[in-house]
Amino acid sequence: MRLLKADDLDLSKEVFAFELDDVLFPRQDYLLQVYYLFGSFYEFTEGTVKANDLALFMKKIYLVHGEDKVFDAAKEVFGIEEKYRENLERLQANAQIPLRLEIFSEMKSLLKQIFEKGKHVTILTKGNPIEQLNKLKFIDWGELDRYKNSVRIYFVDEILHLKISVIPYLAIEYGVSEEEISVIEYQ
Structure with a gap:
């Protein structure tokens, strides 16, 4: 750009x-915070995956393959149920992100x-x-x-x-x- x-x-x-x-x-500044929040939510809800591991994986997929591949890749690798897609989408729309956007x-x-x-x-x-x-x-x-x-x-x-x-x-x-x-x- x-x-x-x-x-x-x-x-x-x-x-x-x-x-x-x-x-x-940078749009990624927002999305990466959303992925971190989703990782924390998923760890708290399911307890099967560490939030940081999931957030780092989602970041890698986003940077290499793009935003629209993130959930499907995480679903496949971490066994995340489809029902969590809506949680990620809702979080992306309404996230209370921890850091300001510069x-x-x-x-x-x-x-x-x-x-x-x-x-x-x-x-x-x-x-x-x-x-x-x-x-x-x-x-x-x-x-x-x-x-x-x-x-x-x-x-x-x-x-x-x-x-x-x-x-x-x-x-x-x-x-x-x-x-x-x-x-x-x-x-």
């Missing part, structure tokens, strides 16, 4: 719409410049709205904390479900032309 710098964006635009995962912070330093600098110029910042995110909102609760805004309440959140899937085009919708919401909106997403 290539992280953006201020020079990469036209800071004369009025609205900057950021994705969360792998743009503001914004990439380059993104923090870019956001600071955007906020200081009085521009609008929005989160334009895909995926489960409950999970995405949950992640927002755990972001460490640091020096940007005073700006976080001015950030609006939009869920791409919900807008598209209403058969509305995203950028024109944002343009109306902010009272700007479509050309005045810059979308920053993971490539």
